Structure formats: structure tokens, C-alpha cells
Amino acid sequence: MLSCRGLRKDYVTERGEVAAVAGIDLEIAAGRYAAIIGRSGSGKSSLMAMIGGLSRPSRGQVTVDGTDIWSLSENALAAFRNKRIGYVFQFASLLPTLRLVDNVALPAMLGGGRKSSATYARAAALLGQMGLGDHLDAYPSEVSAGEQRRAVIARALINEPALILADEPTSDLDEQTEIEIMDELLAVNRERGTTLILVTHNLALAEQAEQIVHIAHGAIVP
Amino acid sequence: MRLLASLALQNLGRRKARSLLLIMAVAVASGVVFTGATLMRSIDSSMAVGFTRLGADMMVVPEGALTNITAALLTVEPTDLVLDQDLFAKAGIASVSRAAPQKIARVEHSGIGSHHDSVDLIGFDPMLDFTVRPWLVEKINRDMRPGDVILGAARDAPLGSELLIFGKAHTVYGRLGKTGVGTHERGVFMTFDTLEALAGSVHGHGGGPPAVLQKGKVSGFLVELAPGATPLQARFAILSTLKGVKVVTGDSTMSGIRQGLAALLNGILALMVLMFASTALMVSVLFSAIVTERRGELGLLKAIGARRGQIVGMMVIEAVIATGAGGLLGVALGVLVMRLYERSLVYYLENIGVPFVWLDGPRIVIVAVAAVVMASIIGALGSLYPAWRASRRDPYDLVRGEG
Structure with missing residues (x-):
């Protein structure tokens, strides 16, 4: 499903070049729940951004379902995302x-x-599955933080993706809401077979994962 | 496209105060440009009538001809001497903008007025004329034909009526306004062909027809200077190029005013161009700030699959909607201002002898549409670069607030 080869991300700072990700090789099988853990500044979000086609690597290759995503044209990459x-x-x-x-x-x-009416019907159904059926016409500022996060999960599912990337999705939520949101994500992973990659520094959340990738100083800790 | 337009509209609605300020700023610029362009075009066409009514800048007559200099050079004076009609066409003098040839024959017993009245029959070329037709106060609603005559203000006959000149029937095509110049007020004006057709009936000093009624011969030329040319330059150029001529200069103050006003209008045009350019820069700076403020949102849109063209399109549509609305508002404000000042402006201009002629409706609509289109183009151009720059960034950089 996901393969990273020699993935590296360097940032140029006033004090010179800094490697946020220093050459990572990684394999995650389709349908798996993988957690990328590490301390703040370890490089886990940079790794996630390169895996998700959001940040161009300085070096290396990311292959998702056989597609080398960073060799795609700008528009093809946008369509892939x-x-x-x-x-x-x-x-x-x-x-x-x-x-x-x-x-x-x-x-x-x-x-x-897809037809606009079909898209909206699906959006309404997804929001219903997330328990937001009564809030279709609400604006984000009119619902709670947990409900907003559920809406984001519904948005992530609208195009039936093969891969969901969640970057610290519960970091600003209370404990109860955190549990509810994680339940929703895990349900998506189990019931739909969607590969889930979660970036977190919360070890309790990572313990439920089938694969844990520990990052420190931009590299995988064996 | 509908999705992008809807997103753009929602973004504008989110920052109402800022959107309104942008719309107002563009409205002021568009209003000034619309009002300025409409007034400029109106003044320009008014000047075309008004200042040509002030006469030519100078007159070129045969050397030795006697001339009666008046404040306004509206017609040449009767003389036995003649010049070739194509004198100026052949010479091509740069400091001369227009040279209108005229034939003038002072005749008696023509049948016009009382038996012994002398009448000035004045022939002019409608294609080159700029001192006769601007004075038309009424005319038949058709082009001038052979056999038509125009009467000076001192002569009275109904339009379309028959006028016998040396027994030949002519039609009164139009009537001129009062000029205070005797020759002009008492003259009977006609095309060269119409005047030359009377040659057999007019007797000069030698018994035969006067030389001026021969084809290709004229009594003199009324000359308008080219923009920027001084009477001195033109006089020198004419005298050094054309032989056997005399240059008679009119009221140089009027030439100065005419040329000065033309320069002023050009200056106003340049200021309007600068104003539009500064508005474009302002829109660009504003949209740079908007893009910076909305980096996270743009990054999110890119992350969920918005293509570069969609990002640029959304920002440009947003700018075009705001500046287009500003343009429309500016035109509305301009119309209001022109209505408010219409009376005082027209009164003032007519008081200084310039008959004010507003642009006609369709032309005002064209200027209004042009002002709105220009405002929209400014919005598109002003937002294009910041939007294009943001669209090139990686989504992750935008989401993190970089770039």
C-alpha cells in the first residue's frame, strides 16, 4: 500500500540546513492501522506531509498503491490527493x-x-453516520470542537479514499471526545478497510495500532 | 466555476468591512475615471464646436491682397488675387493641422437683398472647413448637396426655401449663428461647385468672371496650427515653403487657449491612467495581505485536491467581483456627481463662449461599461500575482502558515 524509500526533508534555517526527516524507509500494508509516534519536533508531521503529497521531499520516493506520487505532475498530484x-x-x-x-x-x-445532488446526498449520509444529521446546515462556529472533528472525518471519507492520514487529530480535544473521535477513525479502518495512519505523541492511542513507527531526530527508532 | 464563484462570494461576505472598503476605493477611482472620461469627451466635442467657432489661427492670402483683420478669422476677404486650391495639400507643412480653402466673390445685382446690395458669395470645401459649419444653428436634416446654400446670420429665409441667385434656383440648406464678423454674417455660403456654376453670371473688373471662380483657384486659406506649434513657427514654415503668399495672424490668445486646453485634457488623461495604475497596485497589495491571512485555508483547499488553477481562479474571481462592484458603484456615483454639477458646469462653459455638448446616451453607456470592465481587469491583474504565488506553494507550507 505505502512505501517510502530514502525519504528526506531538509529545511534551510538561519543556522544552516536542518534535516527534519533524515532518510526513512517504511512499508505499511493496505488496510492497516499504523501509528507514527515521537516527541514534538521529531519529524513525524514532516514525514506525514511527504507521505500525503503535501510537502515535496528533498530526496526519496513515496509510493502509494504503486504510484510514485512525487513523480506526478502538479495537477495529477492534486487529483491523487x-x-x-x-x-x-x-x-x-x-x-x-x-x-x-x-x-x-x-x-x-x-x-x-459526480453530480452535485449525489454528492450532497452522500455528504448528508456521512454526517448522519457521524451523528451530525441534525447539523447539516450548521456553520462550523455553531458546533462543538468534537463535532467539527467528526465533520472533518466525514469530509475525509467523501471520495472513499484508500488512505486516511490523521495528524494529531485529537490533540486539542477533551478525553471523552478524544475517545469518540478515535472510535470513529478506527471504525472507518475496520469497517471500510481504509488504511489509517495516525500521527500522535499519545502512546495510549498508539497502543491500539497494528504497526507502530517510532520517530526520533528524523529517523526511525528500531 | 460556480463552486469557485460561490467560494469567492462567501469569502467576500466573511470580511464585510474590508470588502466594502475595497469596493469603495475602486468605486472612487472608477467614478473619477468615468466622470473624467465623460466630461473630457464632452468638453472635447464641445471644444471642437466652440473653439473652431473662435476662428482660424491664421489666414494665408495672396501677397498684395488687402485684408480686414478681425478678432476671429472666420472667412477670407474678397480680393482679385488668387492662390492654387491644392497649395497646402502639396506643401505638407508639419506645423499646420488644417488649411481650409475659401473662395469669396463680392457681387451686385445677384437677386439677393435689395437691387444694389453687394453680397459676398463664399465657397468652401465641406471636407476641410472648420469655420463655417461649426456656426450652423439650424439646417435641413440631410447632407449638403450641389445647389444648397447656407445663409449668414444677417440674412433671413426659411430652411428649404428657394433662393434665386442670378436667376438660378438654390435651396436654403442652413443658417449660421451671429458671429459679429460682417463678412461672415452677410455671406452666402456654398460648395466650390455651386459657386463655380455661377461663374457665367458674375462679372469681375475686366468684364469676365473673376479669377477666383475658376476651378482650382481660391481666395485664401484659413489655417489651424498643429498641436504644440507656435504661430511664429507656422508663419516661418509657410513663408519659406509657399511663394507669393501673405500670412495674416489672428488673435494669438485664442490659439494659446485652444492649445493649452488640449494639453490640459491630455494631462487629465495621464492622471486618470496613473490613478488606475495606483488602484491596481493597491488591489495587489491588499490581495497579498489577504493571501497571507488565508494561507491556512488555501493550504487546506490544496490538500483536499484543489488544483492550482482553481486556487488562482477563486482569488481572481473574488477580486473581480469586488472591483467590478466597485466599478458599478463608481459609475453610479459619477452619474450622480454629473447630475449635481450639470447646471453649473454647462452655465459656466457657455458663459465663456463654449457651448457644452454632452456625450450622447450610447457613448456614455460605452464609457460606463469601459470603466466597469477596466475596474474588473484591475482586480484580476492585481490579484493574479499573489494568487499565483500562493498556488505554487506546497499545501503543507501554507497550512503551517509559511509562504
Whole structure:
């Protein structure tokens, strides 16, 4: 499913070049729940960004389902992100001017190809599955942080991606909501067979994962 | 496209105060440009009538001809001497913008007025004329034909009526306004062909028809200077190029005013161009700030699959909607301002002898549409670079607030 070869990310700072990810080789099988753990600044979010096609590596290769994603053209990579990858960020990543149902439908609308009415019906169904059926027309500012995160998960699923990348998705939530959100993500992984990669510094969350990747100083700790 | 337009509209609605300020700023610039362009075009066409009514800058007549210099050079004076009609066309003098040839024959017993009244029959070329037709206060609603005559202000006959000149029927095509110049007020104006057709009936000093009624011969030329040319330069150029001519200069103050106003209008045009350019820069700076503020949102859109074209399109559509609305508002404000100042402006200009002629409706609509389109183009150009720059960034950099 996912393969990284010699993946490296260097940032240029005032004090010279710093390697956020220093040459990582990684394999994650399809349908797995993998957790990438490490301390703040260990390079786990940079690794996740390169895996998800969000940040171009300084060196190395990322292959998702046989596609070398960084060899794709700009538009092809955008289409790949749109169709194959769902993102759950560590911040409330809904557009504030759009209703929840619009936010969820947005990736499908950007990608085109599906009728608007069908897209909205699917968005409403996904929000219903996340327990937000009564909040379709609500704006993000009108619902709680946990409900916003559920809407983000619904948005990640709208195009039925093969891979969900969740970067510290519960870091700003209370314990009860954190459990609920993780339950939703794990349900997606188990019931839909979607590969789930979770970036976290919470070891309790990582313990449920089938594969744990521990990162320190930009490298995998054996 | 609908999705991008809807996103753009929602973004504008999110920051109402900023959007309104942007719309107002563009409205002021568009309003100034629309009002300025409309007034400029109106003043320009008013000047075309008004200042040509002030006469030519100078007159070129045969050397030795007697001339009666008046404040306004509107017609040449009767003389027995003649010049070739194509004198200026052949010479091509740079400091001369236009040279209108005229024939003038002072005749008696023509049938016009009382038996012994002398009448000035004045022939002019409608294609080159700029001192006769601007004075038309009424005319038949068709082009001038052979056999038509235009009467000076001192002569009275209904439009379309028949006027016998030496027994030949002519039609009163139009009437001129009062000029205060005797020759002009008492003259009977006609095309060269119409005047030359009377040659058999007019007797000069030698008994035969006067030389000026021969084809290709004229009494003199009324000359308008080219923009920037001084009367002295033109006089020198004419005298050094054309032989056997005399240059009579009119009121140089009027030439100065005419040329000065033309320069002023060009200056206003340059200021309007600068104003539009500065508005474009302002829009660009504003959209750079908007892009910086919305990096996270743009990064998110890229992350969920928005293509570069969609990011640029959304930002450009947003700018075009705001600046287009500003353009529309500016035109509305401009119309309001022009309505408010219409009376005082027209009164002032007519008081200084410039009859004010507003642009006609369709042309005002064209200027209004042009102002709105220009405002929209400014929005598109101003937002294009910041949007293009943001679209090139990696989504992760934008989400983290970099770039």
C-alpha cells in the first residue's frame, strides 16, 4: 500500500540546513492501522506531509498503491490527493463560510465527476453516520470542537479514499471526545478497510495500532 | 466555476468591512475615471464646436491682397488675387493641422437683398472647413448637396426655401449663428461647385468672371496650427515653403487657449491612467495581505485536491467581483456627481463662449461599461500575482502558515 524509500526533508534555517526527516524507509500494508509516534519536533508531521503529497521531499520516493506520487505532475498530484487520500488535521480545518454539509461535499465538488445532488446526498449520509444529521446546515462556529472533528472525518471519507492520514487529530480535544473521535477513525479502518495512519505523541492511542513507527531526530527508532 | 464563484462570494461576505472598503476605493477611482472620461469627451466635442467657432489661427492670402483683420478669422476677404486650391495639400507643412480653402466673390445685382446690395458669395470645401459649419444653428436634416446654400446670420429665409441667385434656383440648406464678423454674417455660403456654376453670371473688373471662380483657384486659406506649434513657427514654415503668399495672424490668445486646453485634457488623461495604475497596485497589495491571512485555508483547499488553477481562479474571481462592484458603484456615483454639477458646469462653459455638448446616451453607456470592465481587469491583474504565488506553494507550507 505505502512505501517510502530514502525519504528526506531538509529545511534551510538561519543556522544552516536542518534535516527534519533524515532518510526513512517504511512499508505499511493496505488496510492497516499504523501509528507514527515521537516527541514534538521529531519529524513525524514532516514525514506525514511527504507521505500525503503535501510537502515535496528533498530526496526519496513515496509510493502509494504503486504510484510514485512525487513523480506526478502538479495537477495529477492534486487529483491523487483528492481521490485517494483523506486528511484529518490537528486543527479545526473546516472553511468557516461553508455549512457542514458544504464542507463535507467540497472535495467531491473540487474533483468534479459526480453530480452535485449525489454528492450532497452522500455528504448528508456521512454526517448522519457521524451523528451530525441534525447539523447539516450548521456553520462550523455553531458546533462543538468534537463535532467539527467528526465533520472533518466525514469530509475525509467523501471520495472513499484508500488512505486516511490523521495528524494529531485529537490533540486539542477533551478525553471523552478524544475517545469518540478515535472510535470513529478506527471504525472507518475496520469497517471500510481504509488504511489509517495516525500521527500522535499519545502512546495510549498508539497502543491500539497494528504497526507502530517510532520517530526520533528524523529517523526511525528500531 | 460556480463552486469557485460561490467560494469567492462567501469569502467576500466573511470580511464585510474590508470588502466594502475595497469596493469603495475602486468605486472612487472608477467614478473619477468615468466622470473624467465623460466630461473630457464632452468638453472635447464641445471644444471642437466652440473653439473652431473662435476662428482660424491664421489666414494665408495672396501677397498684395488687402485684408480686414478681425478678432476671429472666420472667412477670407474678397480680393482679385488668387492662390492654387491644392497649395497646402502639396506643401505638407508639419506645423499646420488644417488649411481650409475659401473662395469669396463680392457681387451686385445677384437677386439677393435689395437691387444694389453687394453680397459676398463664399465657397468652401465641406471636407476641410472648420469655420463655417461649426456656426450652423439650424439646417435641413440631410447632407449638403450641389445647389444648397447656407445663409449668414444677417440674412433671413426659411430652411428649404428657394433662393434665386442670378436667376438660378438654390435651396436654403442652413443658417449660421451671429458671429459679429460682417463678412461672415452677410455671406452666402456654398460648395466650390455651386459657386463655380455661377461663374457665367458674375462679372469681375475686366468684364469676365473673376479669377477666383475658376476651378482650382481660391481666395485664401484659413489655417489651424498643429498641436504644440507656435504661430511664429507656422508663419516661418509657410513663408519659406509657399511663394507669393501673405500670412495674416489672428488673435494669438485664442490659439494659446485652444492649445493649452488640449494639453490640459491630455494631462487629465495621464492622471486618470496613473490613478488606475495606483488602484491596481493597491488591489495587489491588499490581495497579498489577504493571501497571507488565508494561507491556512488555501493550504487546506490544496490538500483536499484543489488544483492550482482553481486556487488562482477563486482569488481572481473574488477580486473581480469586488472591483467590478466597485466599478458599478463608481459609475453610479459619477452619474450622480454629473447630475449635481450639470447646471453649473454647462452655465459656466457657455458663459465663456463654449457651448457644452454632452456625450450622447450610447457613448456614455460605452464609457460606463469601459470603466466597469477596466475596474474588473484591475482586480484580476492585481490579484493574479499573489494568487499565483500562493498556488505554487506546497499545501503543507501554507497550512503551517509559511509562504
